[in-house]
Amino acid sequence: MANIKDIAMLAGVSVSTVSRVLSGHPYVSEEKRRRVQQVIDQQGYTPNANAVHLIKGQTKTIGVIVPSSHSYFHAILSGIMDEASEAGYGTLLYQSRYDRNEEEQALHLLRTKQIDGLILCSRSLSVEKIASYGTYGPIVTCEYIEDERISSVYTDHYDAFIAGMKHLTEHGHTDIGYCIGRAHSTSSQQRYKAYTDVLAELDAPLNPEWIFEDSTEMKDGIRIVERMMNMKKRPTALLITGDEVAAGVILQAQAAGLRIPEDLAIVGFDNLLISEALKLTTIDQHLKRIGQEAFHVFHEMRKAGQTSTGGTIKRSIPFELVKRSSV
Amino acid sequence: MANIKDIAMLAGVSVSTVSRVLSGHPYVSEEKRRRVQQVIDQQGYTPNANAVHLIKGQTKTIGVIVPSSHSYFHAILSGIMDEASEAGYGTLLYQSRYDRNEEEQALHLLRTKQIDGLILCSRSLSVEKIASYGTYGPIVTCEYIEDERISSVYTDHYDAFIAGMKHLTEHGHTDIGYCIGRAHSTSSQQRYKAYTDVLAELDAPLNPEWIFEDSTEMKDGIRIVERMMNMKKRPTALLITGDEVAAGVILQAQAAGLRIPEDLAIVGFDNLLISEALKLTTIDQHLKRIGQEAFHVFHEMRKAGQTSTGGTIKRSIPFELVKRSSV
DNA sequence: ATGAAAGCGCTAACAA
DNA sequence: TTGTTAGCGCTTTCAT
Numbered sequence: 185m186a187n188i189k190d191i192a193m194l195a196g197v198s199v200s201t202v203s204r205v206l207s208g209h210p211y212v213s214e215e216k217r218r219r220v221q222q223v224i225d226q227q228g229y230t231p232n233a234n235a236v237h238l239i240k241g242q243t244k245t246i247g248v249i250v251p252s253s254h255s256y257f258h259a260i261l262s263g264i265m266d267e268a269s270e271a272g273y274g275t276l277l278y279q280s281r282y283d284r285n286e287e288e289q290a291l292h293l294l295r296t297k298q299i300d301g302l303i304l305c306s307r308s309l310s311v312e313k314i315a316s317y318g319t320y321g322p323i324v325t326c327e328y329i330e331d332e333r334i335s336s337v338y339t340d341h342y343d344a345f346i347a348g349m350k351h352l353t354e355h356g357h358t359d360i361g362y363c364i365g366r367a368h369s370t371s372s373q374q375r376y377k378a379y380t381d382v383l384a385e386l387d388a389p390l391n392p393e394w395i396f397e398d399s400t401e402m403k404d405g406i407r408i409v410e411r412m413m414n415m416k417k418r419p420t421a422l423l424i425t426g427d428e429v430a431a432g433v434i435l436q437a438q439a440a441g442l443r444i445p446e447d448l449a450i451v452g453f454d455n456l457l458i459s460e461a462l463k464l465t466t467i468d469q470h471l472k473r474i475g476q477e478a479f480h481v482f483h484e485m486r487k488a489g490q491t492s493t494g495g496t497i498k499r500s501i502p503f504e505l506v507k508r509s510s511v
Numbered sequence: 512m513a514n515i516k517d518i519a520m521l522a523g524v525s526v527s528t529v530s531r532v533l534s535g536h537p538y539v540s541e542e543k544r545r546r547v548q549q550v551i552d553q554q555g556y557t558p559n560a561n562a563v564h565l566i567k568g569q570t571k572t573i574g575v576i577v578p579s580s581h582s583y584f585h586a587i588l589s590g591i592m593d594e595a596s597e598a599g600y601g602t603l604l605y606q607s608r609y610d611r612n613e614e615e616q617a618l619h620l621l622r623t624k625q626i627d628g629l630i631l632c633s634r635s636l637s638v639e640k641i642a643s644y645g646t647y648g649p650i651v652t653c654e655y656i657e658d659e660r661i662s663s664v665y666t667d668h669y670d671a672f673i674a675g676m677k678h679l680t681e682h683g684h685t686d687i688g689y690c691i692g693r694a695h696s697t698s699s700q701q702r703y704k705a706y707t708d709v710l711a712e713l714d715a716p717l718n719p720e721w722i723f724e725d726s727t728e729m730k731d732g733i734r735i736v737e738r739m740m741n742m743k744k745r746p747t748a749l750l751i752t753g754d755e756v757a758a759g760v761i762l763q764a765q766a767a768g769l770r771i772p773e774d775l776a777i778v779g780f781d782n783l784l785i786s787e788a789l790k791l792t793t794i795d796q797h798l799k800r801i802g803q804e805a806f807h808v809f810h811e812m813r814k815a816g817q818t819s820t821g822g823t824i825k826r827s828i829p830f831e832l833v834k835r836s837s838v
Numbered sequence: 839a840t841g842a843a844a845g846c847g848c849t850a851a852c853a854a
Numbered sequence: 855t856t857g858t859t860a861g862c863g864c865t866t867t868c869a870t
Contacts, residue, residue: 187847197858212855233623233692234565235847239862252587253580257852261580264604274616277604279592289601296560368736402729402758403788431729432785458759461730514863525841530865538839562863568845840870845861853858 186227195223196466206231217299223416225365231420245274246482247299249290249432251282251306254400255456256426256471260305260326263475271483273300284308285398294320301482303475322485324478327371328498335485337477339469341371344503345378348451348467357449358386361394361419363408363429372397373482375425380395394419413440421449421511427459434462450510466503476500513554522550533558562623571764572601573809576610576617578633581727582783583753583798587632587653590802598810600627610636621647628809630802649812652804655697655825662812662823663805666796668698671830672705672750675778675794675836679748684776685713688721688746690756699724702752721746732759740767748776748838754786754793761789761837776807777837792838795831804828 188206193197197216204212212220223229237243246268261277266372268275276299278290287309293299294317301322307314307329315333317323328338328449352360358464363381364372376395383390393415396408405428412418424430430452434444442448452459455468481497488495515533519526524543531539532547535768539547550556573595577584577813595602602624605617614636620626621644628649634641634656642660644650650680679687689706691699703722710717714822720742723735729748739745752756757779761771769775779786782795808824815822 188849189847199848200850200859201856204856207849213855216856230619230622232565232847233620234561234570235627235862236849237862238559238561238847238864239849241862253582255580256664258580261606262608265608275606277606279588279604281589281592292557295557298560344711382858401784403785406785406788420621428822431758431762432788434517435758435765438762438765457728458730458733461733461759462762515865516863526864527841527843527866528839531840534865540839541840559863562846563865564846565863566865567850568846842867842869843865844865844867846865849860851858853862854856 186229187364188229188231188342189224191220191227191229194227195220195456196420218281239477240336241272241297242270242296242300243298245299246479247276247278247290247293247302249280249287249302249304249306251276251280251308253279255428256448256454257305259454259456260475260478262460262481263472263477264303264503265475266472267479267483271479273479280308282306282308288313291317303478303482305383320345322489324481324485326474327369328480329370332496333385333499335481337474337481337499337501337502339474340374340376340500342378343466344453344469346382347503347505348423349378349382349505351451351505351511352423352449353386353447355380355421355445357421358388359391359393359394359417359420360388360423361396361421362423362425363396363399363404363433364425365395365398365400379423391417391419399429400426400434401425402432404430405434406431406436407432409433409436409440409442410446420447421451423451427452427454427456427462427464430464430466431458431462434464445509445511452510455506459506460508462509463510465508466506468506470501470503474501513556515556515558518547518550518554518556521554522547539759543580546778557741568624569627570625571599572603572626573574573618573806574603575606575622576604576605576614576629576631576633578607578635580606582755583781586783586798587802587805589625590799590804591630591806592802593799594803594806598806600806603755607633607635609633609635613820615640615657618644621650628813630805630809640776643781649809649816651812653801653805655827659823662808662825663829664801664808664826666801666830667701667827669701669705671780671794671796672702673709674819674830674832675750675780676705676709678778678832678834678838679750679776680709680713680790682748682776684748685715686718686744686747687715687750687751688718688723688748689752690723690726690731690738691759692725692727694724706750718744726751726756726831727753729755732756732761733763734759736760736763736767736769745775747774748772748778750778752780754779754781754783754789754791757791757793758785759813761791772836772838778838782833786833787835789838790835792835793833797828797830801828809814 280287304325325336452466601786607614652663779793
């Protein structure tokens with residue numbers, strides 16, 4: 185493996201000239217530039233990135249933590265990747281599998297300077313822990329976090345849930361249930377509040393049995409309907425955070441002979457590719473845009489960091505109710 | 512940000528002693544070890560990974576290219592990650608989105624020494640192109656590749672397809688169709704061969720209309736049934752590579768009033784989480800195991816590379832027909 | 839058991 | 855326009 189010294193020697197120039205050619209520096213004579221480039225091509229030389237990173241003190245790489253490869257995160261990720269490559273950044277993906285250790289491992293990359301910043305699409309670690317890594321580089325979360333040391337780009341889940349509930353009540357529903365992912369996340373709490381607020385306004389009773397937790401995949405949707413079929417009184421409508429879960433619900437509802445929306449109305453979340461095929465009414469959170477903005481926030485902080493003391497940024501992304509025929 | 516020199520100074524020792532403490536080297540007096548460790552803790556010091564990588568000439572990181580976050584790749588990935596972390600390796604994920612440039616970008620990481628090896632879960636680039644990077648480190652693909660310069664860990668798709676077809680013919684089916692992903696991949700060709708071989712043996716006619724291409728997601732399954740419903744003669748059984756597509760087929764088949772397996776028998780592939788919920792008969796390719804073996808192959812090559820000229824490895828992973836009630 | 843010093847491969851300030 | 859040289863932060867001989 186040739187290094188820059190070899191190239192310099194073979195081209196009969198100094199290493200600095202090679203370095204200048206490499207970085208497209210203007211002050212190089214056309215003749216030497218050509219000569220150097222020729223040696224580079226012929227030797228198949230590429231600079232050792234570790235050396236470059238070491239001396240530059242940056243890697244032009246942003247880390248992204250996703251807990252799983254769920255399409256929800258995939259949508260955000262695609263937004264991040266687009267903007268990152270636009271800005272000349274690479275993307276280092278880290279799958280935490282909801283494991284705190286794995287997650288801290290990723291945070292560690294920031295300390296050891298393997299990445300310039302970090303975007304968390306979800307978190308398992310405490311806010312305190314995450315914030316403690318803030319000194320090593322910009323950290324951006326894709327869910328709202330109170331802490332002042334961390335930036336976030338997020339959906340207002342309370343408002344979004346209210347919008348979904350309203351849409352159902354406007355269609356005459358009062359027996360409404362909902363399905364969420366992890367029960368104790370910040371968003372789940374906001375959703376619970378929205379749910380109870382609307383129910384209270386309606387003077388409708390709250391039936392705890394109609395709240396389905398830990399639903400993230402299609403199979404969870406199937407399970408939910410199986411459980412519903414055994415209830416003495418079933419909800420007439422369901423708010424489902426995640427269109428894959430909604431797909432499972434529709435699948436099993438059909439198998440059980442329920443018509444949609446007559447017997448069961450559904451409002452989903454995320455507006456994935458299947459959502460359209462299923463004619464699902466859903467709340468589009470513009471996940472891709474969340475990813476894009478997350479990168480922008482990182483980038484802004486990074487640029488600000490050079491000059492002033494970059495403050496953190498909180499940015500809410502508007503959602504949109506996409507009406508189809510499941511309500 | 513303190514560096515090793517600062518730590519040495521603060522602890523009143525040389526940098527070598529700090530380095531020894533860092534790497535758990537035996538020849539350090541208990542007293543100095545404690546003193547150094549104390550300074551390290553108090554300063555919150557962590558070695559700069561770029562410097563370590565530079566001098567060691569390795570990163571203890573393996574790159575993984577996945578085209579998308581489809582659960583098929585996720586299953587392989589989880590196998591890779593398990594074995595990697597077991598062996599003290601980090602995993603750098605790269606989403607190529609079937610884009611040749613992105614894919615080459617990942618190959619480039621090998622040249623620039625940011626990763627020690629690379630596992631491709633799928634490829635868009637030519638075999639030639641990929642093989643040309645083989646000199647920079649071990650490359651392992653998770654699909655069969657003829658080329659001698661590249662290792663692969665794979666399912667024998669011909670045999671697997673034969674097994675699926677046989678299972679259907681044993682249940683009396685002769686009007687069999689199938690759904691595949693990318694039409695021109697190596698595996699698709701093998702499957703086509705298996706399909707025609709079985710049909711020929713049966714003296715059954717081949718109906719090109721019953722071959723559905725470009726099906727990877729649930730929505731594709733929906734589309735397939737919509738198309739099938741318009742046919743004058745429908746297949747009575749379907750072999751579907753990908754249980755998410757199968758889920759879409761089941762969903763839409765139910766909506767169209769087809770009973771499974773009476774009106775339409777289905778053999779899926781992959782045995783995902785939903786497969787069990789859907790009572791889907793499916794061919795489990797042991798994707799996780801493929802991922803595990805892919806890492807092992809990388810690791811073996813890497814270790815061999817130190818001493819001898821490490822040859823490449825081809826390793827076939829056995830599949831398994833999981834019988835449930837969709838046939 | 840410890841330290842001095844060479845060097846991993848590169849960039850950039852400085853001199854020429 | 856070009857070359858010399860001093861690091862970037864670390865590991866690892868080689869002495870002692």
